[in-house]
Amino acid sequence: MASRLIEKSSHEAENPLEITLREAFCFLEPKLRPPFPLTIPTQEEYLNLNRAILYGILCEHQLARVHTKHLHGIITDGYEYFTSMLVKIVNELYGKLVDSVKRQLIWVTHEMVNVSAVRFDGLLVALLRQIVGGDFGEENLWLCFEMVNLFSSKWDCLLEEEPLVLTGALYVFLRLLADHCRVLNIPKIESLKQMEIDFCIRMLREKFSLCLRIGRDLVRLLQDLAHVPEFCAIWKDLLYNPSAFRVDGFVDISQIYGTRTSRWYFLLRLTPEMESHLRFLMTHVKLGSQKRYQVWFTKKFLAVPERNAVLIDIVRFICCAHHPSNDIIHSDIIPRWAVIGWLLRSNMRNYIEANLKLALFYDWLFFDEKVDNIMNIEPALLLMVHSVPKYSDITHTLLEFLFILLDNYDLERKEIVRRGISTAFHTLVRKSVVQSLDILTSCDMLSPILRERLGKLLSDFQLRHCREVQRTNIPRDVVPSSFSSLESPTSS
Template sequence: MASRLIHKATYEADNPFDVSLRESFQLLEPQLRPPFPLSIPTKPEYSNLNHAILYGILCEPHLAQVHIKHLHGIVTDGYCLFTTLLTKTVNELYSKLIKNVKVQLLLVTSVMIHVSAIGTDGLLVALLRQTHGGDFSESNLWLCLELVNLFLNKWDFFLEEEPLMLSSAMYVFLRLLADHCRVSLSSNSNLQTLKQKEIEFCIRVFREQFHLCLKIGRDLIRLLQDLVHVPEFQQIWKDLLLFPSNFKTLSYSDISQLYQLRTSSRFFLLRLTPEMETHLRFLLTHVKFGNQTRYQIWFGRKFLNVENESIVVDIVRFICCAHHPSNKIILSNVVPRWAVIGWLLTCCSKVHVQGNVKLALFYDWLFFREEVDNVMNIEPGMLLMINSVPKYVEMTHNLLEFLFLLMDNYDVERKDLIGRGVLCALDVLERKGVVNSFDGLTCCDVLNPSLKENLVKLLSRKNESGVCKRVIFPATPELTQSAPDRLGIM
């Protein structure tokens, strides 16, 4: 029996999970029609029945309601096994699913939310990870719209049962909006509708549940800067900088508080599909340095192109903040993180994407606090600058110049906070042994003299007392010029 679940080329091997669902359905198909057996299934029978019902819901739309009622009648574990199977379907099969199956998948997800099934949060995370930035295909826009509608329609459920899912969805839709707002909407009514729904959702979270925005941490501001010219977000920016009391959250009084909140690695995973994550972790765990070129070429052809190269920003944040290799890996001859990031920078042809990638690399430098932040988040940026000398000194020039621009212009009114963050980052990098010294840069004959001079001045301040002490800056009563405009990262 051919799969009714996925598209499969004749030369492809059968997918084991697809086969297990199909075989369970074939075995139990007579029991999936009313009247249903009244006997209580054993544990193996219960597992097979869940597999069979899932296959029936996804592949028999005309009988979906019958299968769902059957599921309600036999469930004994709070739907835990069923949502686990649904999540596995999304993680392992989504890209190959037949169109009608995807429709059924979203339908049954809504049902699981309605019955407060155990594991719904994992299922929604899996679906959010399947939304692709920079992908304007009909199927991807459809998924984005289905999910944003789901979060809007089930708003009360999420507030009561899974409030952190609103934070996760906020991160995803802010990131998607950055791409969706760059495209002309005149010829794409679907994109226009999607964009308005995404804006509606994000503004609602900002205005009604701002404390959930704070859960994202400093990367909330990094995402917002790409939307600074979207009219609906301009008042949000004003309130963040000038009128924090408008958010009605006592714990928030100034944007510097957001700067000092480290973003959890779980948010960075939201923007990579499981397949992309698997290939990146393989590259950074098993491939020997010097042998990575063919793996990079394959990865680039599969996941990167001119239309969606903004995904590089998400990959760099993932590598810096969510993939921290063990000491054994670091000391081995496996391709280092800085080398992969250097390659990714060369994949970007658009100026604003290059700027955003460099910002993603240095973002934690700007607000680094040793008691909160991890040195592994800032290690790749330092090692990329050091190891690009002398063969790729232009890379070092570009990165150093961008770092100095960030320090001077990212937030002029909070320049002291940023300066302390960078100084603390440099201090920790040296004390933790990431670099033995900075002589590789300060004594480099091929380094631009003005950049070298600025670096020497910066390092001369590094040993000032209290460089890594926590500093909370008061609210600033002035709205400054938007830093993204000046840095070319819009």
């Protein structure tokens, strides 16, 4: 029987998931038409009926409302199994679904939100992940439009039932806007862009306390949109008028800097297929044998120049969401820093390269060992160290960019950035990620100015650290009585 669910070539084997759904539909088809049976199904019959109804909704769009009423009448598990099958279809089959089925998929997703189906948030996340960054194709833009429309139209329901998924949508649409705002005078993108802006601004203005859940990467995404008038106003308030957001206790943007972003957000910008291939590369492929995998990955996901924007998301994923086990770290599997080095040598536009480097170093700027994970900052240092001497240009470029950030990133809070970068270097050495930084401070192939600046940064940190230790070790009996009631600087 020809597939009505997915598109496949004649030489492809049939998909097991599609077979399961289709067989259930064919077996139960007589029972899927009114009047519906009144008997109570067994557990296995119930699951099979869910599969049959799902296939009917997706493939018989003219009868979708009938099938949905049938579904509402039989549900005993809060739609949990039905929703789980939808998630499975999105994760495993979305790219192969025929257009009419994709439209039905969005329609039934609206229905699941309407009835507050169990774990419908997982379905929304699965669909968000299918939006490909840097892809201006008609199908991808259609999915963008449908998803931002869904989040806007179901605002009240989502806010009450699953508010966290709204922060995921904000992260996704802010990231997509950075791509969409670089394309001008294309009517379809202009209308989509305005919908994305309206949703994001509503989130930031009305539910900023919720937005703060994203953490410091919220600032990273917003700074890429500072040229957009609506976001320019957000920026001004963040920097100079934080009370405009009406969040108790929020008084300065540095509070966002100090909040590490959960790895969940980074997964939102990679399709499941892209994630699985990257994880395979970094858990099974030996260093020296990776070239053919890299060539395949490039052809599959980076063939179109605009798609290179996803490199930024890949680097954040590698640094913050893929932390290999100790066994892999000490094996001959290709390390994370080598994968990032390969990506850094890709042919990309200047703004993408700058944002990729920022993605690599972002956690360095605000690193606090009490809050942050050393695995997030490890790849950048190892890439600089291992690029000497064969690829010293990479080491030079990265170190130079790090000092550009130190000199220019938020001048009013420069000391926060200086402390973060210094602490990152110190912690990486103390935790034996590298034995010392001599390979950088003594490398003749690096600019003398860079070596001198690095040496000064490290020595200043060491001196400041020693002073802090001395202050915290002052005996109580020599502390002036007027200060004896104050807490120690290290208490928290």
